[in-house]
Amino acid sequence: MIPYGRQNIDESDIQEVAEALRSSLITQGGLVTKFENKIASYVGAKHAVAVNSATSALYLAYRAMGIDKDSIVWTVTNTFVATSNAAILCGAKVDFIDIDKATWNISVEALEQKLVLAREDNSLPDVVTVVHFAGLPCEMEPIWKLSQDYGFRILEDASHALGAKYKGEEIGGCQFSDAAVFSFHPVKMITTGEGGMITTNSSILAKKALELRSHGVTRESEDFTRESPGPWYFEQQDIGLNLRLTDFQCALGLNQLGRLGSFIANRSEIAYAYLDKLAHLPLSLPNVVESSQSSWHLFVVRVNAPKNRDDVISHLRNKGIAASMHYIPVPYHPYYQELGFSLSDYPESENYYRTAMSLPIFAGMTEEDLEVVVLALTEALS
Numbered sequence: 310m311i312p313y314g315r316q317n318i319d320e321s322d323i324q325e326v327a328e329a330l331r332s333s334l335i336t337q338g339g340l341v342t343k344f345e346n347k348i349a350s351y352v353g354a355k356h357a358v359a360v361n362s363a364t365s366a367l368y369l370a371y372r373a374m375g376i377d378k379d380s381i382v383w384t385v386t387n388t389f390v391a392t393s394n395a396a397i398l399c400g401a402k403v404d405f406i407d408i409d410k411a412t413w414n415i416s417v418e419a420l421e422q423k424l425v426l427a428r429e430d431n432s433l434p435d436v437v438t439v440v441h442f443a444g445l446p447c448e449m450e451p452i453w454k455l456s457q458d459y460g461f462r463i464l465e466d467a468s469h470a471l472g473a474k475y476k477g478e479e480i481g482g483c484q485f486s487d488a489a490v491f492s493f494h495p496v497k498m499i500t501t502g503e504g505g506m507i508t509t510n511s512s513i514l515a516k517k518a519l520e521l522r523s524h525g526v527t528r529e530s531e532d533f534t535r536e537s538p539g540p541w542y543f544e545q546q547d548i549g550l551n552l553r554l555t556d557f558q559c560a561l562g563l564n565q566l567g568r569l570g571s572f573i574a575n576r577s578e579i580a581y582a583y584l585d586k587l588a589h590l591p592l593s594l595p596n597v598v599e600s601s602q603s604s605w606h607l608f609v610v611r612v613n614a615p616k617n618r619d620d621v622i623s624h625l626r627n628k629g630i631a632a633s634m635h636y637i638p639v640p641y642h643p644y645y646q647e648l649g650f651s652l653s654d655y656p657e658s659e660n661y662y663r664t665a666m667s668l669p670i671f672a673g674m675t676e677e678d679l680e681v682v683v684l685a686l687t688e689a690l691s
């Protein structure tokens with residue numbers, strides 16, 4: 310099977326991990342800080358906090374922003390369930406915004422319309438989480454302007470978008486947001502097995518996330534509420550969990566980060582080859598936005614009527630191609646239906662869900678793989 314995505318691990322990755330395993334500290338050692346600093350300088354943010362998944366990063370970012378049972382968090386329908394789940398786990402009330410017809414990212418128009426209504430009945434969101442779907446940056450500047458008018462904070466779920474650029478600036482630099490989160494799951498841009506990162510320019514958010522990453526405990530004597538009785542002393546001042554990333558995972562992340570540029574170049578090559586070779590087929594292809602550079606985490610196409618998307622996926626699967634679907638709109642999941650959400654409230658997402666499919670794209674995918682996919686797709690659509 311050609312997967313829709315997979316990790317790219319080489320001998321140098323294996324050596325770096327092996328070396329990290331031979332050192333005295335395999336967790337809570339120096340490689341964690343080193344990885345955090347490298348990511349922070351790569352994206353151009355003041356702070357980075359490493360955690361064991363992007364789901365943990367989302368949870369900590371929400372907690373650090375003070376999201377609790379009195380909070381409202383909005384996000385987009387077209388995302389992985391973790392984006393909204395993490396807010397619900399903080400106690401928040403969540404709601405969704407439909408997607409833009411062209412970019413399949415959050416619709417700025419739909420967001421603004423919902424904000425106008427929410428202001429009237431006093432139910433404005435505390436945080437709006439945007440998702441750079443498939444690696445294509447959202448329209449951050451207009452969203453940031455809305456945040457100034459309506460008084461909400463912005464979290465970027467940048468799980469797909471390490472290495473993507475918005476108006477020439479790296480995603481994660483948080484020029485138009487309070488914080489961003491990244492995922493290092495094997496299908497994402499770089500991997501640590503499982504892993505994630507928060508980036509932010511706020512020292513307050515970073516400090517809170519660090520504290521909550523380790524049980525809500527602080528070891529900084531200047532933060533103690535009591536006189537320190539000895540060097541063994543620490544204080545728990547909030548309630549947290551253990552969401553730490555190990556040093557050997559950071560060793561892998563650091564080495565992978567060195568190849569991120571080539572991963573993205575490779576993914577772009579595949580994406581542009583698809584755009585070229587699929588142009589004549591009855592498909593809607595991903596939007597290429599002039600002012601942004603996608604990291605091409607996913608390559609999504611939409612199957613135009615009268616062809617049926619499910620038949621096309623079946624045909625590809627029969628040919629050994631693990632075509633997939635990203636994402637089942639979050640409000641459509643049974644858990645969210647129980648909360649009262651209905652897909653029919655999001656017409657663009659409903660339409661997207663019927664027609665979209667993800668083709669294989671990953672660093673290391675061969676030209677032969679690509680030809681196999683193009684041929685199978687051409688057959689399925691003829």
Ligand SMILES: *Cc1c(COP(=O)(O)O)cnc(C)c1O
Nearest residue numbers: 362363364389391468492493494
């Ligand atoms: C992968 C992903 C997550 C979750 O990442 P994990 O590291 O697996 O927890 C969250 N949001 C989006 C948009 C993702 O693609």
